[in-house]
Amino acid sequence: MSVNVKVGLIGAFDMLKFKNMSKVREKAIQAAPANEITADYAVNNNAKALHPDYQKLVISRIVDHPAAGAKTFVFESADEKPLAYFRAGQYLSLKLKIAESAVSRPYSISSAPKDALAGRYELTVRTNPGGFAADVLLSEAKAGDIVYASAPQGNFYYEELRDPKNIVALAGGSGITPFLSMARAIADGTEDFNLTILFGSRTEEQILFRGELAELTRNDKINVVHVLSDEEKPGYEHGFITAELVKKYAPEEYSLFICGPEAMYRFLEGELDKLALPRKNVRRELMGVTKNVAADPAFPESARGASFTVTVRQGPRETAVAASAEEPILVALERAGLTVPSRCRSGECGWCRSKVVSGEYYAPAAHENRRYADRTTGNIHPCVTFPLSDMVLEVPGEYTGE
Numbered sequence: 001m002s003v004n005v006k007v008g009l010i011g012a013f014d015m016l017k018f019k020n021m022s023k024v025r026e027k028a029i030q031a032a033p034a035n036e037i038t039a040d041y042a043v044n045n046n047a048k049a050l051h052p053d054y055q056k057l058v059i060s061r062i063v064d065h066p067a068a069g070a071k072t073f074v075f076e077s078a079d080e081k082p083l084a085y086f087r088a089g090q091y092l093s094l095k096l097k098i099a100e101s102a103v104s105r106p107y108s109i110s111s112a113p114k115d116a117l118a119g120r121y122e123l124t125v126r127t128n129p130g131g132f133a134a135d136v137l138l139s140e141a142k143a144g145d146i147v148y149a150s151a152p153q154g155n156f157y158y159e160e161l162r163d164p165k166n167i168v169a170l171a172g173g174s175g176i177t178p179f180l181s182m183a184r185a186i187a188d189g190t191e192d193f194n195l196t197i198l199f200g201s202r203t204e205e206q207i208l209f210r211g212e213l214a215e216l217t218r219n220d221k222i223n224v225v226h227v228l229s230d231e232e233k234p235g236y237e238h239g240f241i242t243a244e245l246v247k248k249y250a251p252e253e254y255s256l257f258i259c260g261p262e263a264m265y266r267f268l269e270g271e272l273d274k275l276a277l278p279r280k281n282v283r284r285e286l287m288g289v290t291k292n293v294a295a296d297p298a299f300p301e302s303a304r305g306a307s308f309t310v311t312v313r314q315g316p317r318e319t320a321v322a323a324s325a326e327e328p329i330l331v332a333l334e335r336a337g338l339t340v341p342s343r344c345r346s347g348e349c350g351w352c353r354s355k356v357v358s359g360e361y362y363a364p365a366a367h368e369n370r371r372y373a374d375r376t377t378g379n380i381h382p383c384v385t386f387p388l389s390d391m392v393l394e395v396p397g398e399y400t401g402e
């Protein structure tokens, strides 16, 4: 079928201009001096302030929560640059040097966004059995220590274009931190939505921020229901957070936000089906990668206990790294002292995206967030990918903050 397009005189003139555009641009480029552009654009400055490469922070204070096995670290800017603003629910990725390893760990910000404008972030870290970085932070970090952090990251926040006015938050242990930030933001008027928190703890004594949460419920947009797994007490729900319990406290229309340990996510998988919520109304905070990948039904039997060599190409440098099939590739690279970009460590942010030159690997379906183009061109997220043979990997470099 042919289409007749009538082009008037002005249209023809426009087309001619369009045709010559690349020549005109080329001429202008050739005529321009080869000086660095020094102009200061407000939009660029705002983008840099909101999304700095890294923030140099100093620990100004540490608050102990001994019964919960946790500490709150209060950070201020260490170089007088303003702290990047954030949405309540976002996290910072801390860069830590532990022995010979350069590792990063994401922690939800528990302070209110307004506190960032006043030059302060708070992160609450809880002891993590079998963990590595959290326990080093808890036992060794002290006031005055310098820590490099990412810009605030993540999509775990209330979005009025997507969410109804009601949020039901399911929190376990230190998973309360993003919701504490949200509650503080509601209380100071930064955010405007209704927040019902179902907060699971083992015992009353182990409830993190119990006093402050009670204080925050004086605001009628905030409701907190404590659920104790190991204790029965008047005024508390007992057991685990189930679909039945969510139904008991949830309003008619709501989004469900979940943040807690891996065991809680696993338990809730079955419960969520009973709630039949639209997918867009369920959000999980970073899940981390499973600690026991060999238990995945799809994990190849032959790879159990195996170890391989991952050859890492970073720019002109090539490093051979020993890697266990049951450990994410990112962990092996960090252990070898390589500086590798990462933020979420959950397969979500794409920061660690690397190109597989050769080799086999296993990427658990629960963490499959790669774009179609990446899946079909052999790009992986090493934070949630496990080697199944010797591999050659092209890994991007990382800003070290030093």
Ligand code: FES
Binding pocket: 341, 342, 343, 344, 345, 346, 347, 348, 349, 350, 351, 352, 353, 381, 382, 383, 384
């Ligand atoms: S660190 Fe975010 S995808 Fe790997």
